[in-house]
Amino acid sequence: MIDTVLVLNAGSSSLKFQVFRVGDLDVLARGKAVRLGEPEPAMDASLADGTRERIALPPACDHDTALAAVLAFVDRHDDAWRMKAVVHRIVHGGERFVDAVVVTPEVFAALEALSPLAPLHQPHNLAAVTAARRLMGDVPNIACFDTAFHARHDALTHNFALGQDLRDRGIRRYGFHGLSYQWLEMVLAEQHPHLHAGRVVAAHLGNGASLCAIQGGRSIDTTMGMTTLDGLPMGTRCGALDAGAVLYMFQSLGMNAQEVSDALYERSGLLGLSGLSNDVETLLKSDDPRARFALDYFALKVAQFAAFMAAAIGGIDALVFTGGIGEHAAPVRDAIVERLRFLGAFEVIVIKANEERVMALQARACLAGEG
Structure with a gap:
């Protein structure tokens, strides 16, 4: 057997x-x-x-x-x-x-x-x-x-600037795409050990998107927060948003909780910006100026947040792309890298995602512990 x-x-x-x-x-x-x-x-x-x-x-x-x-x-x-x-x-x-x-x-x-x-x-x-x-x-x-890779962030990273009463009730930053980032960390350790020991900004870019600052194989910071809504704009999710805008939706626009949730999770991001599609391949092929605007906006925000991640680890030795957009949309990658040239020289690497293998490794370890 x-x-x-x-x-x-x-x-x-x-x-x-x-x-x-x-x-x-x-x-x-x-x-x-x-x-x-x-x-x-x-x-x-x-x-x-x-x-x-x-x-x-x-x-x-x-x-x-x-x-x-x-x-x-x-x-x-x-x-x-x-x-x-x-x-x-x-x-x-x-x-x-x-x-x-x-x-x-x-x-x-x-x-x-x-x-x-x-x-x-x-x-x-x-x-x-x-x-x-x-x-x-x-x-x-x-x-x-998906949250586990980020679970050992220090207090400066995982806290929001909220009162202790709210922080004690679990309102904090968790981070996501951890299985994907753990795979990147493993590949870097095996194939690029000089980078694994250094300062890496990893970009998991797909319909869901985030960045992670990795140093010495550890997650130091990441762009997603308490939920999968924060950070980068995504396929249909808004990414970082002034909390006051959400209050405005409730108090002045008369929207209810489900309407706000649908707007932020389902009708924002690349879809909301373009009014056309959340699919990057479709947007790249389109001549509609709204498609170009959505892609330019996405590239700008990824670059801005990548610089934010670099600040958390004192610079950048490599920018590593993965995920559907990160692996396959070369024009988007190029636009992001071009905006980051001011950071100086750094390597650009593309690694195919393999979350399933990380899960198999973790399951094998879990079964061994059970036995």
Whole structure:
């Protein structure tokens, strides 16, 4: 028998998976279900030997049904695999969860209570846990956290300038995309040790976007705060915003909490600036001046916040890009780098994201601890 772990990354309308062999973390299978909850969902899956399948899913397919399709694919190609755990990306771990953990009912309830801090992500992450419990019985579920890489920030970094009463109630900066940043840190340690020991500004740029100041392999600061709304403008999220503007929406514009939430999370960012799309590839191809404005705004803000991150670590030796935009949108990368030339010479590196491998590593360590 081959001991394996199934790694799941559940989004609002997608479910990515990889099957890893526990011993050497070779990838045995992988795939992605897309357009969940929409009219024409589908799943692409493949094996290490190159076998590929395109799998139709029923209309309005939910996470339960998508996971059932993943397990059916695994069963069809199971080569004496023994599933030791299902591993989940959980966006928000709060103050409590700073390492991978087996999801007990008590842990699940604690993570569910954090959903208001990550409303676009946490409910879908936890839906995958619920589906795995129902479909896989006694196989343990392990949670890996996007906040954990930043959990050891010092007090100067994680505090807001608020009264102690509010800070004591959990209003603080947490940071996100930690699984992605941990992968970058690992790659730098192996392939660029001189940079790993130095001052790195890492840029995870996708529909969600943030920056992280890394020094000696440790997160020193990051642009996201208490929620995934802060920092850089993103695909549909506003990024940093004067809190007084939110008060104005409530007090003078008469908007309710749901309307404000929808505006800031769903209708802002690149979509709000351009009025066209949140997709960078679409904006790059457009001749509409609003598309150019949105991209210029994004590049400016990334550069400004990158300088902010550089200040936290006393300079910059490398700017490392990852994520969908960071890996594939060269014109956006170039515009950001050009705005940062005043900082002097620094290396520019692109590293393909691999959050799933970090999750497999953390799960293996968690299982070893359990044993």
